[in-house]
Amino acid sequence: MQIDPAVIGSTSEAVLMEVEKGAIRAFAHAIGDENPLFTDEAYAREHGYSSLVAPPTFPTTFRVPIPQVKFELSRVLHGGQEYSYTRPIVAGDVLRCVNQVLDVYEREGKQGGKMTFLVTRVKGEDLDGQLVFTSTSTIILR
Amino acid sequence: MQQTIDWSEVEVGCELEPLVKPAITKVQLLKYAGASGDFNLIHTDVETARQVGLPGTIAHGMLSMGFLGQYASQLAGTQGFVSRLQVRFAGMVFPGDVLTCRAKVTKKESNQIDLELFVEREPGKALTSGEATLTLRP
Numbered sequence: 001m002q003i004d005p006a007v008i009g010s011t012s013e014a015v016l017m018e019v020e021k022g023a024i025r026a027f028a029h030a031i032g033d034e035n036p037l038f039t040d041e042a043y044a045r046e047h048g049y050s051s052l053v054a055p056p057t058f059p060t061t062f063r064v065p066i067p068q069v070k071f072e073l074s075r076v077l078h079g080g081q082e083y084s085y086t087r088p089i090v091a092g093d094v095l096r097c098v099n100q101v102l103d104v105y106e107r108e109g110k111q112g113g114k115m116t117f118l119v120t121r122v123k124g125e126d127l128d129g130q131l132v133f134t135s136t137s138t139i140i141l142r
Numbered sequence: 143m144q145q146t147i148d149w150s151e152v153e154v155g156c157e158l159e160p161l162v163k164p165a166i167t168k169v170q171l172l173k174y175a176g177a178s179g180d181f182n183l184i185h186t187d188v189e190t191a192r193q194v195g196l197p198g199t200i201a202h203g204m205l206s207m208g209f210l211g212q213y214a215s216q217l218a219g220t221q222g223f224v225s226r227l228q229v230r231f232a233g234m235v236f237p238g239d240v241l242t243c244r245a246k247v248t249k250k251e252s253n254q255i256d257l258e259l260f261v262e263r264e265p266g267k268a269l270t271s272g273e274a275t276l277t278l279r280p
Binding site for chain 1: 204
């Protein structure tokens with residue numbers, strides 16, 4: 001296997017992520033998403049948010065490495081992704097993020113050869129310790 | 143933005159108005175790499191893409207998921223938020239592709255709407271497919 005299953009359960013250091021307005025706008029613009037909740041702070045405030053709202057896939061910008069897990073980036077394919085939220089992320093949030101290896105397993109590829117699957121989950125809490133989001137990624141090493 | 147949806151009028155099984163995205167450009171992939179922090183060169187450098195056996199650069203899977211996030215957020219509007227978004231990446235997406243996001247209502251329960259949603263290039267062939275939950279304000 002390209003990743004030692006012994007890494008299952010290992011976690012990253014906790015990383016504090018500060019959610020900035022500019023980062024939200026740049027991310028929304030790159031997607032071509034002009035939802036005013038993501039780009040217009042006055043509009044977001046009018047609708048009950050303290051600042052700009054982050055798009056649902058925004059936590060992909062939070063890179064939280066797990067030291068025991070190493071691979072060559074260009075050999076990696078993204079297999080699946082899930083986000084769940086207790087509330088939307090907004091600019092000004094400071095989120096304490098920890099990443100953990102949930103699973104490592106091997107499957108036969110469609111064109112033969114074995115592929116290694118790596119499943120990781122980032123949990124993000126606010127500074128009061130309330131869970132805000134989880135992000136579960138499945139990546140495939142060819 | 144499309145008009146606000148009256149969710150009390152929308153029934154399970156209903157297909158929602160699709161979102162058609164403009165063609166993906168190489169500049170968009172550069173912007174997305176920068177904004178997301180995903181600097182895997184298979185998305186922005188042809189040489190690297192070919193070295194790993196791809197026909198050319200491919201779009202970030204997360205960009206397609208971002209389109210579905212845009213679509214789901216647009217459906218929720220200001221009535222609520224996207225409380226869950228889950229996808230599987232099945233097919234590759236290339237610069238120049240015009241993608242359409244489609245959704246169908248699969249469940250309605252108190253203040254939650256479940257959707258099945260996918261991204262297609264040709265009709266009926268899902269490249270990225272998954273589910274979303276919209277949580278509406280009471």
